[in-house]
Amino acid sequence: QVQLQESGPGLVKPSETLSLTCTVSGYDVSSGYHWGWVRQPPGKGLEWIGNIYYRGNTYYNPSLTSRVTISLDTSKNRFSLRLTSVTAADTAVYYCARAQGSSGSYLGYWGQGTLVTVSS
Amino acid sequence: EIVLTQSPGTLSLSPGERATLSCRASRSVSTSYLAWYQQKPGQAPRLLIYGASMRPTGIPDRFRGSGSETDFTLTISRVEPEDFAVYYCQQYGSSSLTFGGGTKVEIK
Numbered sequence: 001q002v003q004l005q006e007s008g009p010g011l012v013k014p015s016e017t018l019s020l021t022c023t024v025s026g027y028d029v030s031s032g033y034h035w036g037w038v039r040q041p042p043g044k045g046l047e048w049i050g051n052i053y054y055r056g057n058t059y060y061n062p063s064l065t066s067r068v069t070i071s072l073d074t075s076k077n078r079f080s081l082r083l084t085s086v087t088a089a090d091t092a093v094y095y096c097a098r099a100q101g102s103s104g105s106y107l108g109y110w111g112q113g114t115l116v117t118v119s120s
Numbered sequence: 121e122i123v124l125t126q127s128p129g130t131l132s133l134s135p136g137e138r139a140t141l142s143c144r145a146s147r148s149v150s151t152s153y154l155a156w157y158q159q160k161p162g163q164a165p166r167l168l169i170y171g172a173s174m175r176p177t178g179i180p181d182r183f184r185g186s187g188s189e190t191d192f193t194l195t196i197s198r199v200e201p202e203d204f205a206v207y208y209c210q211q212y213g214s215s216s217l218t219f220g221g222g223t224k225v226e227i228k
Contacts, residue, residue, distance in 0.1 A: 036217075038165075046157075046165065046208055048217040059215045062121065095164055101171070105212035106155035108176065110164040 002026040004096050004111035012090075012118050018083040022096030022111055023076070030054055030074040034104025037070060037081045039092040040113075047092075051104050052079055059104075086118045122147050122213050124220035132228040139196040141223045143209035148189045153212040156185055156194045159222075160205045168207075169194065199225065 008020035022035070029035060036051035050060035052070045060068050069082040083090060093115050097107040123146040133139055143154075151172035157165035167176055169185035172192060182197040196203055204227050209220040 045222050046159075046210075046219040048210075048219065051217075061216060099217075101212075102152060103212065103215070105153045105217070106167060106170040106210065107157075107165070107217075108167050108170075110166070113164050 002098060002109045004098065004109060006094060006096050006111045006114040008114060008116070010115060010117060012086055012116060013120050014087055014118055015085055018081070018086050018090060018116055018118075020081045020094055020096075020114065020116070021078050022080070023078045024098075025077070027098070028074075029072060029077050029079060034059075034099035035070075035072065035079045036097050036099045036104065036107065038095045038097060038107065038110075039090075040095070041089075041092045049081065049083075049094075051099050053104070088118050090116070091118045092116060121216065122149060122211055122218055124209050124211055124218060126207075126209060126220035126223045128223060129221075130224045130226060132226050133199050134228045135201055136198050137228075139194075139199050139203070139225055141194040141196075141207055141225075143187075143192040143194070143220050145190045145192070145211060149192075149211045149213065151188050154185075154187070154192050155210045155212075156183075157208045157210065158203075158205045159208065165208065196225075201227075 034051040037049040093113040095113045096111045098109040100108040154172040156169040159165040173185045
């Protein structure tokens with residue numbers, strides 16, 4: 001059974017960098033699939049942030065691409081998110097997920113999510 | 121970027137009733153690339169439908185996805201108490217994923 005677990009600081013100061021890690025169990029991230037991040041501001045809908053293919057190719061939401069980096073750490077079976085120059089608008093629950101289907105077209109397995117608040 | 125518009129915003133139903141949720145796309149979406157998710161308060165979204173009409177293992181057959189091009193529908197044949205939640209459609213295109221704004225199915 002594939003399981004994903006997000007971890008990282010719950011509070012980030014404005015203008016700083018948000019960094020989260022998603023640790024995967026039950027599947028080797030270097031074996032296949034896309035791995036991605038989605039966020040949800042409090043009381044609002046879902047926003048896709050980006051995916052990374054197991055071979056290292058990355059795909060980002062055009063609205064966030066200038067601030068986002070997703071990377072893969074196969075030695076620790078995890079992948080990470082970095083979002084720079086954060087503002088209060090980046091306050092959200094951040095989910096990691098495994099993207100399945102052709103080209104990683106849907107999200108079949110999700111982590112439980114972690115709330116990140118941007119505040120001084 | 122393809123925009124997905126879901127309607128209605130809120131659907132008030134009694135258990136046992138039929139639910140019909142709509143997802144309209146601003147441009148044509150391949151049926152291979154349309155998915156639906158269910159989200160309950162405090163929980164992560166759960167995949168309900170992929171490929172417009174395919175159910176993952178473990179999803180009850182009262183959930184049915186249909187549609188093509190720009191009009192897609194999620195139908196819950198008889199709403200159970202555990203089905204009251206928010207439902208999102210999602211499409212993939214041009215190496216990007218986008219979500220609709222969601223439909224809340226609430227108890228009448």
